[in-house]
Amino acid sequence: MPISLDNNMMRAIIMDHYSNPNNKHQPLNDQFVKIHMHSDNCIDDLDIFLLVKNGVVEDACFDGIGCTISTASTDIMCDLFKGKSIKEALYIIEQYQKMVHEEEFDAEVLDEALAFINTSKQAARIRCATIGFNAAEMILKGK
Amino acid sequence: MAYDVYKIRELFPMLRKDKTMQGKPLVFLDNASTTFKPRSVIDACSSYYEEHNSNSHRGDYDLAYDADMMVQKTRDTIAKFLNCDSREVVFTSGDTQALNLLAYGYALKFLKEGDEILLSIEEHASNLLPWFKVAQLTKAKVSYIPLNKYGQITVQNLKKALSSKTKIVSVAHVSNVLGYTVDIKEFAKIAHQFGAVMVVDGAQSVPHSKIDFKDLDIDFLTFSAHKMCGPTGIGCLIGKYDLLDRMDSFSLGGGMNVTFHKDATIEYLNPPSKFEGGTLNLSGIYGFKAAVEFLMDLGMDNIHAHEVELQEYALKRLKGYKNIYIYNAHARGGIITFNIEGVFSQDEATLFNHKGIAIRSGLHCAKMLPEFLGVPSTCRASFYLYTTKEEVDAFVDALINGGDILDAYFS
Numbered sequence: 069m070p071i072s073l074d075n076n077m078m079r080a081i082i083m084d085h086y087s088n089p090n091n092k093h094q095p096l097n098d099q100f101v102k103i104h105m106h107s108d109n110c111i112d113d114l115d116i117f118l119l120v121k122n123g124v125v126e127d128a129c130f131d132g133i134g135c136t137i138s139t140a141s142t143d144i145m146c147d148l149f150k151g152k153s154i155k156e157a158l159y160i161i162e163q164y165q166k167m168v169h170e171e172e173f174d175a176e177v178l179d180e181a182l183a184f185i186n187t188s189k190q191a192a193r194i195r196c197a198t199i200g201f202n203a204a205e206m207i208l209k210g211k
Numbered sequence: 212m213a214y215d216v217y218k219i220r221e222l223f224p225m226l227r228k229d230k231t232m233q234g235k236p237l238v239f240l241d242n243a244s245t246t247f248k249p250r251s252v253i254d255a256c257s258s259y260y261e262e263h264n265s266n267s268h269r270g271d272y273d274l275a276y277d278a279d280m281m282v283q284k285t286r287d288t289i290a291k292f293l294n295c296d297s298r299e300v301v302f303t304s305g306d307t308q309a310l311n312l313l314a315y316g317y318a319l320k321f322l323k324e325g326d327e328i329l330l331s332i333e334e335h336a337s338n339l340l341p342w343f344k345v346a347q348l349t350k351a352k353v354s355y356i357p358l359n360k361y362g363q364i365t366v367q368n369l370k371k372a373l374s375s376k377t378k379i380v381s382v383a384h385v386s387n388v389l390g391y392t393v394d395i396k397e398f399a400k401i402a403h404q405f406g407a408v409m410v411v412d413g414a415q416s417v418p419h420s421k422i423d424f425k426d427l428d429i430d431f432l433t434f435s436a437h438k439m440c441g442p443t444g445i446g447c448l449i450g451k452y453d454l455l456d457r458m459d460s461f462s463l464g465g466g467m468n469v470t471f472h473k474d475a476t477i478e479y480l481n482p483p484s485k486f487e488g489g490t491l492n493l494s495g496i497y498g499f500k501a502a503v504e505f506l507m508d509l510g511m512d513n514i515h516a517h518e519v520e521l522q523e524y525a526l527k528r529l530k531g532y533k534n535i536y537i538y539n540a541h542a543r544g545g546i547i548t549f550n551i552e553g554v555f556s557q558d559e560a561t562l563f564n565h566k567g568i569a570i571r572s573g574l575h576c577a578k579m580l581p582e583f584l585g586v587p588s589t590c591r592a593s594f595y596l597y598t599t600k601e602e603v604d605a606f607v608d609a610l611i612n613g614g615d616i617l618d619a620y621f622s
Binding site for chain 1: 555556557558561564565573574587588615616617619620621622
């Protein structure tokens with residue numbers, strides 16, 4: 069995906085993943101690793117599930133209550149992770165974190181997650197935009 | 212003298228005209244959370260550090276005597292403000308610590324297995340969790356006064372919930388989510404008939420209306436200074452003296468004992484000192500006094516009337532919008548709790564932030580209330596003595612005109 073995503077495209081991506089999150093459901097089996105996340109200052113209350121086999125994220129999903137930003141960002145993250153090695157997934161997380169904190173980042177790997185490039189305009193929402201990524205990082209690093 | 216909100220605003224550094232948020236003039240409507248401070252309060256706080264810095268209780272020199280006097284004068288001012296005795300004014304770090312002091316100092320000492328603590332599901336966490344903990348420790352039971360269909364706690368429902376086992380009734384005078392006022396005087400009367408003590412969380416009432424501790428005949432009242440133009444980190448437990456006298460201290464150390472011995476016996480100072488171990492938040496106490504004086508000068512009745520006028524104005528303007536749901540139209544005060552159909556509260560609050568308007572979204576620390584309201588969360592706008600009609604207009608316009616919730620990120 070080109071980095072020249074315009075604002076309307078980014079809006080459409082976020083609204084689409086918020087209105088119709090295709091990864092928002094309970095896991096298909098009990099082999100998924102689950103982590104429960106809730107925000108200190110808002111009501112985002114999400115479970116993140118990753119299915120990791122032989123060093124590869126085979127599947128990812130989430131469920132719970134979240135705002136537009138947390139729901140859409142987590143849904144996109146699940147799409148990004150499927151089929152990626154743990155190393156690749158961690159690299160995506162790192163680049164995404166750099167992006168939302170306005171540091172230099174590798175745009176190549178973020179695909180639709182680039183829609184959250186403006187998160188720092190609403191600093192209070194950085195926690196929403198990273199809640200899924202923080203959860204996934206904890207799972208992948210075994211914390 | 213007429214209440215001139217524009218003149219009042221000139222006294223607040225945070226309300227200067229060039230103060231912006233997201234590049235727009237700041238409209239602060241999260242006053243139920245905390246309030247701005249007038250110059251007199253800020254100056255009083257810094258005067259402690261710049262002119263009076265010394266410890267209270269401890270010195271034989273003039274500076275320390277002055278600090279002692281200031282602590283006493285602040286107690287006197289608060290006592291006058293609330294119509295209680297100054298010996299009944301205990302300084303705490305705020306409302307939360309005051310309620311914890313009651314839970315650990317009173318309830319833990321006097322409750323036993325099978326006793327009941329009567330609360331409501333719309334209480335703030337600070338008026339629930341300390342009681343939960345005490346219930347666990349004493350095997351007492353926590354129960355709840357049912358809400359009526361509007362979310363109010365009524366005398367009728369109190370009567371239904373009380374029993375001979377009820378030892379403590381603790382409710383907020385004004386709910387921090389729905390803004391309803393509880394008929395505390397009647398509550399205290401009925402609670403006393405059942406032999407229970409009446410605890411009132413005054414966090415949302417003391418800053419906004421005239422409170423007469425003696426006339427209400429309640430046993431304990433708690434509140435924070437920062438919600439009434441005072442500094443953070445200071446607040447009060449007001450208690451009837453004989454009850455304070457029977458209570459245990461929760462924070463032991465210097466400044467609260469007469470003497471202690473090798474056999475681990477302690478002789479305590481009298482209330483309120485016996486609850487105030489350690490160095491007090493003296494800068495906060497200086498500021499607290501200035502804040503109470505500021506409110507008394509304006510007049511609590513004037514403040515309340517101003518807030519009610521703003522609320523009525525806002526509700527009138529919001530009438531007829533079917534997609535805007537107001538949860539507390541029956542309340543009388545400066546809190547408006549709402550949602551927009553189909554919009555997650557936090558997304559709405561972010562859109563307001565983008566317009567320079569500070570409102571609150573979420574559960575407002577009353578995490579058991581959503582089950583009653585039937586929604587996961589709400590938005591809350593709360594007014595105060597310095598809020599203007601123009602600010603209410605900005606709020607209502609933002610609410611009516613809405614806009615895409617993602618405008619906050621992309622414009």
